[in-house]
Amino acid sequence: MQSIRLAINGGPCDVMVNPEESLLQLLRDELGLKGTKEGCGTGYCGACTVLVDGAPVNSCLFFAVDADRHEVTTIEGLATNDGTMHPLQSAFVKAGGLQCGFCTPGVIMSAAALLAEHPAPSESEVRASLAGNICRCTGYQSIVNAVLTAAEELRTQGRAGERPGSGARLRSRA
Ligand code: FES
Numbered sequence: 097m098q099s100i101r102l103a104i105n106g107g108p109c110d111v112m113v114n115p116e117e118s119l120l121q122l123l124r125d126e127l128g129l130k131g132t133k134e135g136c137g138t139g140y141c142g143a144c145t146v147l148v149d150g151a152p153v154n155s156c157l158f159f160a161v162d163a164d165r166h167e168v169t170t171i172e173g174l175a176t177n178d179g180t181m182h183p184l185q186s187a188f189v190k191a192g193g194l195q196c197g198f199c200t201p202g203v204i205m206s207a208a209a210l211l212a213e214h215p216a217p218s219e220s221e222v223r224a225s226l227a228g229n230i231c232r233c234t235g236y237q238s239i240v241n242a243v244l245t246a247a248e249e250l251r252t253q254g255r256a257g258e259r260p261g262s263g264a265r266l267r268s269r270a
């Protein structure tokens with residue numbers, strides 16, 4: 097076992113991890129952050145997408161030890177402390193960007209990374225950024241619409257380029 101320290105959704109987290117343990121296992125099985133989903137477990141579906149230092153990664157393929165001294169943001173970190181949904185979350189609900197919802201946390205985290213870098217993306221840029229996230233239900237158009245709506249809302253709120261999770265609730269467990 098190895099001791100690591102990381103920041104999860106804005107809060108410090110000190111944990112012991114097995115060197116072979118994935119970040120996905122740490123988040124779901126040890127920290128109880130079940131919003132991040134396990135689909136394929138092999139880096140294909142994107143359901144497990146979280147942000148490490150703002151960049152989307154497949155947490156099923158990312159060793160937990162490699163998160164040592166880095167910032168991890170999960171879907172639980174997007175809403176604010178008072179429970180207000182992130183504009184991406186609101187837009188997905190309004191646009192019908194989800195059906196079963198299994199892919200949704202991963203899709204939203206990929207989209208959050210995109211909007212932090214590109215506050216006014218084109219439709220094709222949205223589609224390209226979500227190429228690693230598989231959705232079996234929606235046909236994708238409603239997802240793309242939701243991301244474009246959220247981008248507009250973030251700009252309207254003066255939050256264009258905001259780093260995902262920067263207003264996040266504290267989630268930590270020593
Ligand atoms: Fe990680 Fe599918 S569960 S990419």
Ligand code: FES
Nearest residue numbers: 195196231232233
């Ligand atoms: Fe069901 Fe995307 S909403 S897989």
